[in-house]
Amino acid sequence: MTNTQTQxxxxxxxxxxxxxxxxxxxxxxxxxxxxxxAFVIPAIGCLGILDGQLNRQxxxxxxxxxxxxxxxxxxxxxxxxxxxxxxxxxxxxxxxWKNVKNTIESDWDNVLKLAPVSIGKRTVMGLKLGKQTRxxxxxxxxxxxxxxxxxxxxxxxxxxxxxxxxxxxxIPRVYQ
Numbered sequence: 001m002t003n004t005q006t007q008x009x010x011x012x013x014x015x016x017x018x019x020x021x022x023x024x025x026x027x028x029x030x031x032x033x034x035x036x037x038a039f040v041i042p043a044i045g046c047l048g049i050l051d052g053q054l055n056r057q058x059x060x061x062x063x064x065x066x067x068x069x070x071x072x073x074x075x076x077x078x079x080x081x082x083x084x085x086x087x088x089x090x091x092x093x094x095x096x097w098k099n100v101k102n103t104i105e106s107d108w109d110n111v112l113k114l115a116p117v118s119i120g121k122r123t124v125m126g127l128k129l130g131k132q133t134r135x136x137x138x139x140x141x142x143x144x145x146x147x148x149x150x151x152x153x154x155x156x157x158x159x160x161x162x163x164x165x166x167x168x169x170x171i172p173r174v175y176q
Contacts, residue, residue: 014091015166017155038072088155090166095127097150104148105134114158114167114174117149124153127174 042065047058089096094107110132117126126149133148156163168175 017088019154038069103136108170119151125158126151
């Protein structure tokens with residue numbers, strides 16, 4: 001534990017962050033659109049039934065539409081669940097990022113720097129972590145990291161506001 005950390009009150013309540021702002025709104029809007037859109041293909045097929053003239057194209061849309069609808073509804077539900085279940089916990093012991101696939105835990109001495117990190121094809125601000133990071137995946141033992149990163153953008157602005165205050169309390173060196 002570093003000198004900076006020993007001055008921190010060890011009994012302080014952990015701060016938990018959930019997905020916020022535009023990420024949450026955009027993700028949920030896309031999930032809802034997928035859910036609504038899932039009904040379009042079978043609905044087009046049903047129009048032929050309502051007209052009383054069910055042709056081959058309407059029948060194909062009706063039959064093929066239901067499996068497509070199931071997949072789209074599953075994807076919409078899974079995406080919403082992934083976004084809503086993501087959390088970041090900041091405490092005197094360290095930082096924990098939980099998402100649907102895994103949990104990444106690190107103590108403060110293992111945080112290397114605040115820097116751009118990759119999320120798929122996007123780059124956002126996050127924390128680069130050292131080799132002492134614990135990556136936990138359901139059904140597996142701890143996975144040794146090649147390199148670990150925690151994207152912070154989902155939980156607020158790491159350069160301003162509550163997220164910065166929480167991080168700066170434990171790792172002021174990344175802001176110097």
